[in-house]
Amino acid sequence: MDEKMLKKLAHYRVLYAEDEAGVRKNVYELLSLLFKEVYLAHDGEEAYALFEEHHPDLVITDIKMPHLSGIELAKKIRQNTAHAHIIMITAYTEVDFMLEAIELSLLRYIVKPITESKLFDALEKFLQASEKEHIKALAPEWHYDFLQKSVINGLDVYELTKKEAKLIELLLQKDSIISYAEIEEKLWEGEYMSLNALRLMIKNLRKKLPEGVLKNIQGIGYKL
Structure with a gap:
């Protein structure tokens, strides 16, 4: 990731939801270096409460979580915020979940294991989508x-x-x-x-x- 992208990400806030402690810790540490604010959730219900409270610019969520899955979380967010940017973390075997997720207009899917390369590619997609919304032509x-x-x-x-x-x-x-x-x-x-x-x-x-x-x-x- 180049310096220009790093400077852009530093203006945004992200919500990250993951129930697996080891993965959550590693990804959280990386996101904390990139974003202005990182809101951390251990399950879908906590993630939705944090989304309602802070209205972050980006949501990154695992697909399988207790209490509220990533799919259910995305559906609840979509009910009130049609243009929310959501990145879903999935596994190869979750075909049924993936078919359901297609209808939610998610920004990107990250297939486990999560690597820096996969995460940076998804974040670049987020920046491209976000800039279309907040950059207006003057001439x-x-x-x-x-x-x-x-x-x-x-x-x-x-x-x-x-x-x-x-x-x-x-x-x-x-x-x-x-x-x-x-x-x-x-x-x-x-x-x-x-x-x-x-x-x-x-x-x-x-x-x-x-x-x-x-x-x-x-x-x-x-x-x-």
Whole structure:
């Protein structure tokens, strides 16, 4: 796994469910080096409780566990979260389970024994799927990363301030004009917004965006 992938994984939280103590310990130690947070479950019921509490970005679960199997866990998660990313750990002999799992749109299957190579391949798949959700196009070659709060142009990455990121996200989500009143409410959060402060923020933000992408609608607000 290259350094770029390692930096990306460090932004995410993962839930890992495994009832076999030895396997759980080894995989947990590896995941702890890669992810921002690792929530550890000894069975399916504990895993679901942790999922409900923390809403992790990724779930990695064994298929056979006491109280609640990996399949049952995935079904419960799918009832409320259609787009949850789930990786299932299986064995070659579990054909019936595999056929049932196909309907759950799982991200990837890892066949035991779990190796670093198999795990890294699955995590790369997770990153690819996750990036499609949180990276939005601003212009040809230019993208905004919701997770890292940055603008990307090829290999160039422009980190945004809290207010800059909020404005870009409002514009992308609303896909229409954002009024001065909305900007004051959402970005200044109840504090007074002077015209000078707004102009300075916009001036600095435009340096991090493709030319002409952020437009001022005179007397109303801004749009992409």
